[in-house]
Amino acid sequence: MRLIGGEEHKSNEQPENENESNNEQEEFTLGLGLPHQSTRLVVGYALTSKKTKSFLQPKLENLARNKGIVFVAIDQSRPLSDQGPFDVILHKLFGKQWRQILEDYREKYPEVTVLDPPSAIKHVSNRQSMLQDVTNINLCDCHGKVGVPKQLVITEDPLSIPDAVTEAGLVLPLVSKPLIVDGSAKSHLLSLAYDQLSLSKLDPPLVLQEFVNHGGVVFKVYIVGEAIKVVRRFSLPDINKLELLNNAGVFRFPRVSCAAASADDADLDPSVAELPPRPLLEKLSRELRQRLGLQLFNIDMIREHGTRDHFYVIDINYFPGKWNFFLIDILNIPQQL
Numbered sequence: 001m002r003l004i005g006g007e008e009h010k011s012n013e014q015p016e017n018e019n020e021s022n023n024e025q026e027e028f029t030l031g032l033g034l035p036h037q038s039t040r041l042v043v044g045y046a047l048t049s050k051k052t053k054s055f056l057q058p059k060l061e062n063l064a065r066n067k068g069i070v071f072v073a074i075d076q077s078r079p080l081s082d083q084g085p086f087d088v089i090l091h092k093l094f095g096k097q098w099r100q101i102l103e104d105y106r107e108k109y110p111e112v113t114v115l116d117p118p119s120a121i122k123h124v125s126n127r128q129s130m131l132q133d134v135t136n137i138n139l140c141d142c143h144g145k146v147g148v149p150k151q152l153v154i155t156e157d158p159l160s161i162p163d164a165v166t167e168a169g170l171v172l173p174l175v176s177k178p179l180i181v182d183g184s185a186k187s188h189l190l191s192l193a194y195d196q197l198s199l200s201k202l203d204p205p206l207v208l209q210e211f212v213n214h215g216g217v218v219f220k221v222y223i224v225g226e227a228i229k230v231v232r233r234f235s236l237p238d239i240n241k242l243e244l245l246n247n248a249g250v251f252r253f254p255r256v257s258c259a260a261a262s263a264d265d266a267d268l269d270p271s272v273a274e275l276p277p278r279p280l281l282e283k284l285s286r287e288l289r290q291r292l293g294l295q296l297f298n299i300d301m302i303r304e305h306g307t308r309d310h311f312y313v314i315d316i317n318y319f320p321g322k323w324n325f326f327l328i329d330i331l332n333i334p335q336q337l
């Protein structure tokens with residue numbers, strides 16, 4: 001298991017010069033559970049134009065090509081079976097139609113690795129089901145505990161929300177998040193609720209999650225097959241009891257922890273900045289890859305403020321934006337040795 005990130009863990013094996021490319025391709029392919037090819041790997045990709053631009057940057061394409069990995073754009077206007085042949089299909093498109101196309105293709109070509117299976121992606125496209133697998137993972141002896149904030153799904157009448165929150169015993173403040181994540185900006189419209197009555201202004205379907213004070217830093221744990229990369233991002237600041245008493249209403253907030261909000265080089269309180277323990281991340285990653293059936297995802301984790309080792313998973317994202325940099329890390333590591 002390789003941990004790449006704030007604290008880079010370099011493997012100490014040296015690539016054999018004579019078939020370096022194959023070994024490095026092996027790193028990439030076996031790490032992702034892909035078939036290892038001795039010659040080249042054809043990766044068909046189906047992404048939005050925005051994602052293609054952010055993911056398939058020249059550096060990645062060139063590096064991959066040097067290692068026998070070729071990316072070929074899938075023409076979404078033509079039958080998938082008329083294209084290829086592919087060894088891998090890498091995709092991040094939403095909607096039933098694409099899911100069906102991919103399921104039919106998997107039936108016909110079971111030998112092609114689909115990163116990742118549409119049903120597994122659908123599971124993490126819902127903010128309730130995405131976190132369900134986290135709570136029953138046995139992490140004893142992994143130097144920490146990992147939970148999920150108490151949360152409540154609201155699908156019906158917003159006027160029922162205040163009573164539903166009382167009944168569920170949720171404690172304010174609460175973070176309101178659209179229930180479905182579909183790549184749209186709308187699915188990232190989050191709000192912070194300081195009082196119960198204002199909750200009836202919200203717009204279901206949504207999930208209400210208890211806000212956990214965490215020192216204003218979130219750990220984004222990127223998982224690419226067997227590789228893990230952790231980065232720190234700025235997050236919402238803690239909310240103390242006085243602020244809670246003096247504030248009322250529901251406030252929408254921007255995407256506070258996006259790529260531009262890197263906290264990796266910030267001067268932070270070490271007790272806040274300390275990365276989650278590696279054994280914890282390795283076990284969590286291994287278990288979630290297996291339970292979610294995913295190879296490409298990230299986990300957003302926060303440390304409960306005032307504790308050393310009590311973490312919460314607040315979000316899981318499929319094929320997040322920074323994947324290409326980690327692919328470069330994985331493809332590139334032997335050259336860095």
Ligand SMILES: Nc1ncnc2c1ncn2[C@@H]1O[C@H](COP(=O)(O)OP(=O)(O)OP(=O)(O)O)[C@@H](O)[C@H]1O
Nearest residue numbers: 149175188209210211212218235236257300314315
């Ligand atoms: N339960 C929580 N307690 C404290 N802060 C939270 C909680 N949930 C979300 N946040 C804050 O809101 C930010 C965004 O939350 P979340 O990651 O769930 O939204 P998102 O739209 O899925 O974001 P992205 O997919 O870009 O990571 C988090 O990075 C964190 O700063």
Ligand SMILES: O=P(O)(O)O[C@H]1[C@H](O)[C@H](O)[C@H](OP(=O)(O)O)[C@@H](OP(=O)(O)O)[C@@H]1O
Nearest residue numbers: 051182183184258259317318319320321322
């Ligand atoms: O900070 P990053 O680049 O990891 O942010 C991700 C974000 O966490 C989500 O994964 C986004 O995907 P959706 O949830 O489907 O919107 C990513 O957007 P994408 O267009 O790159 O897939 C962000 O990059």
Ligand SMILES: [Mg+2]
Nearest residue numbers: 300315316317
């Ligand atoms: Mg997040």
Ligand SMILES: [Mg+2]
Nearest residue numbers: 181315316317
């Ligand atoms: Mg998310």
